[in-house]
Every structure is written in C-alpha cells, then in structure tokens.
Amino acid sequence: GQQLNQSPQSMFIQEGEDVSMNCTSSSIFNTWLWYKQDPGEGPVLLIALYKAGELTSNGRLTAQFGITRKDSFLNISASIPSDVGIYFCAGHPSSGAQKLVFGQGTRLTINP
Amino acid sequence: EPEVTQTPSHQVTQMGQEVILRCVPISNHLYFYWYRQILGQKVEFLVSFYNNEISEKSEIFDDQFSVERPDGSNFTLKIRSTKLEDSAMYFCASTGRRQETQYFGPGTRLLVL
Numbered sequence: 001g002q003q004l005n006q007s008p009q010s011m012f013i014q015e016g017e018d019v020s021m022n023c024t025s026s027s028i029f030n031t032w033l034w035y036k037q038d039p040g041e042g043p044v045l046l047i048a049l050y051k052a053g054e055l056t057s058n059g060r061l062t063a064q065f066g067i068t069r070k071d072s073f074l075n076i077s078a079s080i081p082s083d084v085g086i087y088f089c090a091g092h093p094s095s096g097a098q099k100l101v102f103g104q105g106t107r108l109t110i111n112p
Numbered sequence: 113e114p115e116v117t118q119t120p121s122h123q124v125t126q127m128g129q130e131v132i133l134r135c136v137p138i139s140n141h142l143y144f145y146w147y148r149q150i151l152g153q154k155v156e157f158l159v160s161f162y163n164n165e166i167s168e169k170s171e172i173f174d175d176q177f178s179v180e181r182p183d184g185s186n187f188t189l190k191i192r193s194t195k196l197e198d199s200a201m202y203f204c205a206s207t208g209r210r211q212e213t214q215y216f217g218p219g220t221r222l223l224v225l
Contacts, residue, residue, distance in 0.1 A: 088154065098168050100147075100157060100214055102156070
C-alpha cells in the first residue's frame with residue numbers, strides 16, 4: 001500500500017539550531033502537506049506543496065516536493081521554544097484518492 | 113480565521129454503546145473527512161464525504177461506522193456499538209475547492225471502557 005516513512009522519529013536540539021526532517025515513499029504522491037500537532041490538539045497545516053520540485057517557505061519553515069514525487073523535506077531555521085511538537089508529513093497518493101496518508105511523525109524537543 | 117470545530121472535546125462511553133461525534137466544517141467547504149489517531153500513533157483516514165454521500169472509505173470504516181450531514185452545517189460520525197479498540201482521537205477535516213488542502217479540527221478524545 002501507500003506508506004510514508006518519516007525520519008527522524010525524534011529530535012533533541014538546542015534553541016536556535018536549524019532542523020531538518022523528511023518523508024519518503026516507494027510510490028508517487030500528488031501532493032505533500034506538512035502539519036504540526038501539539039499535545040491533545042488537531043494537526044495544524046504548515047505548508048502545502050502541489051507540484052514536483054516546488055519549494056515553498058512559510059516564515060522560518062521551508063519545504064520541498066521532491067522531483068521524483070516520492071519524497072519531501074521540511075526545514076525549520078533558528079528554532080524557538082514554540083516549535084516543540086510533533087511534525088507530520090502527509091500526502092495524496094497518485095491514485096487520485098481524496099484521503100491523506102500520514103507519516104509516523106517527528107517529535108521535536110528543544111532545550112532552551 | 114475560519115476553523116473546523118468539534119464537539120464534544122472528550123467522551124467516555126461503555127463498550128457496546130453508541131456514540132455520535134459532531135463537527136462543524138469551515139462554512140464554504142465542500143469536502144469533509146474523518147480521521148482517527150490512536151494514542152502515540154499516526155493519523156489514519158476513515159472516510160471522505162462529498163455531495164451528501166461517501167466518496168471514499170478505509171478498511172477501518174466498517175458497518176459499525178456511519179456519517180451524516182444532517183443539516184447545512186454539521187457533519188457527524190456515529191459508532192453504533194463501540195469497542196475498546198475504538199478509543200482514539202477522532203479528527204474532522206474539510207476542504208474547499210482546493211481539495212488537496214485539508215484543515216483539521218481540534219479532535220474528540222473517545223475513551224471506551
């Protein structure tokens with residue numbers, strides 16, 4: 001089936017450091033979305049990517065849709081305490097399905 | 113900024129009981145979804161709904177589950193006879209004309225005892 005492999009599973013960094021996480025799949029995805037989830041809350045959309053090769057920024061966040069349509073990365077520059085949370089990649093499989101397939105998440109912890 | 117809302121935020125029920133989870137999608141959105149997230153795991157798709165009918169569902173969405181849009185604003189998920197393994201966070205999501213961009217509600221935490 002269509003699965004997203006997200007890495008790393010967890011990250012422990014110092015405030016001010018840059019962060020990078022990625023998602024890969026063995027199958028093609030039509031879109032890639034990056035969400036952040038705080039404890040007990042719903043996923044909040046950070047960045048949406050619609051075309052292969054697309055590079056998009058949202059403040060300190062930058063994400064790219066891989067040219068092969070099988071991967072995406074998210075970078076966070078100059079991390080701050082409120083960046084703590086779980087980051088999920090998600091995508092629409094190329095089968096045209098409406099469902100979103102989610103990665104397993106990257107838990108980000110920041111030491112002040 | 114418009115947002116998806118869900119009620120209740122928490123629900124505790126006995127195994128075998130029926131529960132109805134409610135969602136109010138963003139007002140001009142056309143596509144509606146339910147997802148669930150078992151504690152500590154990833155978010156899993158349950159069902160999508162468009163034009164008053166189910167457009168796609170996962171293998172999780174068996175005969176115990178149903179969805180309904182009873183009026184112009186609410187979107188509900190019913191679980192007829194809850195099982196222990198139904199305990200999870202349930203998220204509603206909606207999209208507008210740009211179908212790819214799904215916006216999620218804050219979730220309902222369901223605990224089945």
